Amino acid sequence: MVKPVIPIRKETPRGPLPLIPNILSEANSRTLDRRQRPLRDLRISVTDRCNFRCTYCMPKEVFNQDYPYLAQSELLSFEEIHRLATIFVSLGVEKIRLTGGEPLLRKDLETLISMLAKLRTPKDQELDLTLTTNGSLLSKKSMLLKEAGLQRLTVSLDALDDSVFKAMNDVDYPVSDVLKGIEAAQKAGFEGIKVNMVVKKGVNDHEILPMAKYFRNRGITLRFIEFMDVGSSNGWNLDQVLPSAEVIAKISEHFPLEQVDPNYAGEVAQRWRYQDGAGEIGVISSVTQAFCHECSRARLSTDGQLFLCLFATEGFDFKTLIRSGRSDLEIANAVMQTWSNRDDRYSEIRHLHTKDLERKHGKVEMSYIGG
Numbered sequence: 622m623v624k625p626v627i628p629i630r631k632e633t634p635r636g637p638l639p640l641i642p643n644i645l646s647e648a649n650s651r652t653l654d655r656r657q658r659p660l661r662d663l664r665i666s667v668t669d670r671c672n673f674r675c676t677y678c679m680p681k682e683v684f685n686q687d688y689p690y691l692a693q694s695e696l697l698s699f700e701e702i703h704r705l706a707t708i709f710v711s712l713g714v715e716k717i718r719l720t721g722g723e724p725l726l727r728k729d730l731e732t733l734i735s736m737l738a739k740l741r742t743p744k745d746q747e748l749d750l751t752l753t754t755n756g757s758l759l760s761k762k763s764m765l766l767k768e769a770g771l772q773r774l775t776v777s778l779d780a781l782d783d784s785v786f787k788a789m790n791d792v793d794y795p796v797s798d799v800l801k802g803i804e805a806a807q808k809a810g811f812e813g814i815k816v817n818m819v820v821k822k823g824v825n826d827h828e829i830l831p832m833a834k835y836f837r838n839r840g841i842t843l844r845f846i847e848f849m850d851v852g853s854s855n856g857w858n859l860d861q862v863l864p865s866a867e868v869i870a871k872i873s874e875h876f877p878l879e880q881v882d883p884n885y886a887g888e889v890a891q892r893w894r895y896q897d898g899a900g901e902i903g904v905i906s907s908v909t910q911a912f913c914h915e916c917s918r919a920r921l922s923t924d925g926q927l928f929l930c931l932f933a934t935e936g937f938d939f940k941t942l943i944r945s946g947r948s949d950l951e952i953a954n955a956v957m958q959t960w961s962n963r964d965d966r967y968s969e970i971r972h973l974h975t976k977d978l979e980r981k982h983g984k985v986e987m988s989y990i991g992g
């Protein structure tokens with residue numbers, strides 16, 4: 622059989638080089654952006670490839686054999702990721718999430734995890750080190766991930782009904798294999814696993830209740846995510862968004878819920894608990910109740926561009942910076958400078974952008990920037 626040839630990108634468009642101030646300051650974990658938001662959370666995309674073709678994220682028509690994925694030399698190496706992560710942690714980052722693409726497709730990911738697991742915050746605390754996955758490789762990899770020091774896991778699953786799930790992942794992947802992956806992760810010792818379900822009106826909203834029923838009493842927090850207008854290829858439309866308030870109302874009819882206080886300031890999911898003690902669910906209302914005002918998250922793309930917002934059109938080229946012989950202090954200063962100029966709040970002003978075609982078509986894809 623002839624192997625398919627996957628073209629790779631020869632050169633990726635890069636964002637501007639981050640500025641290094643003339644006078645360097647000490648790394649400081651209290652840097653605020655222009656809207657007084659601290660930097661606490663870093664998402665790192667470790668690959669732009671995925672083995673699923675979820676219709677709302679990496680639709681087949683776009684992410685086909687002609688799609689120019691990043692070349693190996695363009696990816697940040699584990700050493701480069703570790704170096705940048707160390708700098709970000711010195712600047713106040715307390716939580717790191719590995720994502721992608723499908724992060725478990727990155728070869729030897731557990732090596733990177735064991736490197737990151739050793740990092741300590743300036744207050745000598747462990748990082749909250751976590752990963753988002755489609756679950757397809759969890760049966761194989763859960764033990765390795767746990768041993769490497771990964772603390773938490775989020776698994777994406779959009780339906781329990783096989784035909785609905787297969788239509789959404791578009792590679793005929795069965796639900797049972799994801800559920801087996803979640804069980805393997807629990808056996809490997811992962812606690813407090815979260816399952817994320819993207820709700821698309823008219824596509825999988827009838828799966829809300831079966832999903833809630835299944836994950837109740839299993840020690841798993843199911844979280845419902847409003848379908849977002851990320852990237853430029855998923856044909857997003859407001860009519861396809863089911864407001865989280867409706868999700869809560871739907872579940873409450875069968876299993877009464879009560880709201881719970883956030884675990885920490887800036888938590889994006891609103892927490893709800895089953896009144897009968899069967900556990901918790903969460904809703905992420907990125908469209909109907911934007912949380913930009915407390916967003917403390919930066920994103921590092923697979924090729925080392927730093928994005929200050931999920932809906933950004935360009936990032937800052939930290940890969941070139943770290944490959945140019947700059948010191949850690951210089952890079953830390955570039956991060957502080959970049960963060961202190963941050964003013965993004967796309968979701969809060971989304972309605973102003975709907976007619977802004979440039980923004981609409983220039984937004985980077987989630988698989989590249991990291992979901």
Ligand code: SAM
Binds near residue numbers: 722777778850
């Ligand atoms: N491959 C991994 C996975 O499936 O979890 C990590 C990457 S994926 C981009 C991360 C998360 O983003 C998934 O839960 C996915 O459902 C979600 N996602 C992708 N596109 C989305 C969109 N347009 N709106 C809301 N969530 C989206």
